[in-house]
Amino acid sequence: MDWAERYRPEHLADILGNNAAVKQISDWARNWTPSSRPLLITGKPGIGKTSAALALARDMDWEVLELNASDARTKSVIERVAGNSAATTSLFGASRKLIIIDEADNLEGNADRGGARAIADILKEARQPIILIANDAYGVSDSIRKLCDAVPFRSITSSTMEKRMREICTMEKISCGTDALSAISESASGDMRSAVNMLFGASTGKTAITAEDVNTSQKDERASIFDLVAGVYAGAPDAKLQKLSRECEEKPDTVMQWVEESASTVADANRRTRAYAALSRADIYLGRTMVRQYYTLWRYATAMTTSGVAKEFDGAGFRPRIMPPSRWRRMGTAKKQKTVRRTLAAKLGEGYSIPDAQIQRVYLDLLSRFAAASPLEFCERHDLDDDQLTILLHDKTEATAVFKEAQKLAKEREMKMKKISAAKRAAARKEEEEREAELEKFRAENPPVQQVVAEVVAESVVEEKKKAPSQATLDFF
Ligand SMILES: Nc1ncnc2c1ncn2[C@@H]1O[C@H](COP(=O)(O)OP(=O)(O)OP(=O)(O)O)[C@@H](O)[C@H]1O
Structure with a gap:
């Protein structure tokens, strides 16, 4: 294992x-009722x-039903599996069944549209x-997100990771130097x-781990790209760079983006220019590969990307922190911003019966003013979250405070509604019981017609019988 x-x-x-x-999760579970979110x-x-x-x-002590993106997430499967489990009690006697739906952010593709809707239902x-x-x-689709309570998890700090890795080393009876641990925790970010995988890889067949073992044994994909970029920084020989490129599972265009990030740190301006020239040449080879569908050209692209740039570092010994391409970060932020704007426009569009695109193009500024005039009311009316509100208020702190207040009010209203409906249910039950009691009383006092008829008939038969002997006596005479 x-x-x-x-x-x-x-x-x-x-x-x-x-x-x-963790506390939020544990409190949620301890106070869980079927109406919990x-x-x-x-x-x-x-x-x-x-x-x-x-x-x-x-x-x-709950059973677990785990679904992830590799499950066939068609609407019907989810309804059958999770729907049943969600709506019925457990078969195996445990009081509850916890349904874990992993990769919930993977449901928005065309094929999974039904899946997202099914989950929301x-x-x-x-x-x-x-x-x-x-x-x-x-x-995660908006319709799902607004039905849930958010529990954000943050990255684990280096010191926490190192402490845990030390414990694991003790349990595995392996000695591990501080430099090795900090190299791992830095790479693991x-x-x-x-981090645990890297430690595992570094320790295979060893009883002591040093920082060098870590560099050469990083197992996962990202660790390999780290090795490759580190090789470029170090100006490693061509043969070594080729070997690292083969081992690295990333595609040439991804490798190029990682190396491009490092090219900006070449100190000498002329060398930097040449490093970029090598990258641009690699880009041309990549383009030709795609256009001609001739994948042999890939190897030239990779060679230009790695050896071409490594030559310009010339083993300068300077090794900045290896970072994922900042373009990705920017793209990630931009994508999030776009999604927030899109979902905001959809909500406002629905609220004002105006097409979403028109909201984005024409009305956002005007609606920002409405929002600024009475933020809480606006937030509640359109069911906005803090990010959406930030776009309108241009102030994250204010938006967060308003959103929290709106959530608090919504919760209070929900509790009130629950109390009211509980009271209504109790009153209806009482009324029903009283009606039942009256009906019983009426039935006791008023026997059914058939019963009365039967009693009368029985009485008349008895009367007839009493009269019968005297008649027989008369007949006899
Ligand atoms: N907070 C943590 N405390 C202790 N161990 C952890 C922690 N987070 C991760 N690990 C280690 O990493 C492994 C994977 O963690 P887990 O599957 O919970 O990650 P995840 O956040 O669900 O990741 P993913 O989004 O990829 O599913 C665990 O088996 C454990 O060894």
């Missing part, structure tokens, strides 16, 4: 970091989201606790699974 699995936290108390989120746990990969859900089920009907898990809250 790999270490990431072997050292998966068993109980909520074993989950490292994210104390507030599902949870949506979000955060980067490998930080304990799934582990927390599974640990919760163990702590609560199930969330509304659910009679069992449900936890959804996603990497990106904004990848908050991803605990990645």
Whole structure:
């Protein structure tokens, strides 16, 4: 068993970091009733989201039904499996069944549209606790997101990861230097699974680990690209760079983006220019590969990307932190911004019966003024979240405060409605009981007609019988 699995936290108390989120999950479970909202746990990969859900089920002695994106998420499957489980009680005697829907941000593709709708319907009907898990809250469809309580998970800090890795080393009877641990935690950048995997890879066949073992044994995809970029920085020989490129599972265009990020750190301006020239040549080869569908050209693109840039670093010894292409980060932020704007326009469009595109193009500014005049009312009327409100108010702090207040009010209203409907149900029950009692009394006092007729008939038969002997006597004479 790999270490990431072997050292998966068993109980909520074993989950490292994210104390507030863990407490929120545990409080939710302890106070859970069929009317509780599902949870949506979000955060980067490998930080304990799934582990927390599974640990919760163990702590609560709940059965688990796990669905993930690889399940055939057609509407009917979800309705059959999760719908039934959600609406009925467990077959195996445990009091509850926790439904974990992983990769909930993967449901928006065309094929899964039905899946997202089915999940939203199930969330509304659910009679069992449900936890959804996603990497990106904004990848989750709006209709699902607004039915859930958000539980954001943050990356694990380096010190927490190093402490855990030290414990694992002790349990595995391996000695591991501080430099090795910090090299791993730096590469893992908050991803605990990645850190444990790297530790596992570095320790294979060893009783002591040094930083060097870590560099050459990083197992996962990202670790390989780290090796390759580190090789470029170090100005490694061509043969080594070719070997690393072959081992790295990333496609040439991805490698190019990583190396491009590092090219900007070549100190000398002339060398920097030549590094970019090598990258641009690699780009041309990549383009030709695609146009001609002639994949042999890929190898030239890779050679220009790695050796071409490494030559300009010339083993300068300077090694900045290896970072994923900043373009990705920008694209990620831009994508999120776009999604927020799109969902905001959809809500406002529905509210004012105006096409979404027109809201975005023409009315956003005007509506911003409406929102600024009475933010709380506006937020409640259009059911906005803090990010959507930020676009209108241009002030994140204010938007967050308004959103929190709106949530508080909504919760109060919900409680009030629940109380009212509980009181209404009790009154209706009482009325029903009183009606039943009156009916019983009436029945006791007024026997049914058939019963009265039967009694009269019986009485008349008795009378007839009494008269019968005297008649016989007369007949006899
Ligand atoms: N907070 C944590 N405390 C202890 N171990 C952790 C933690 N987070 C991750 N791990 C380790 O990483 C492994 C994977 O964690 P988990 O499956 O919970 O990650 P995840 O956040 O659900 O990732 P993904 O989004 O990729 O599913 C666990 O088995 C465990 O070894």
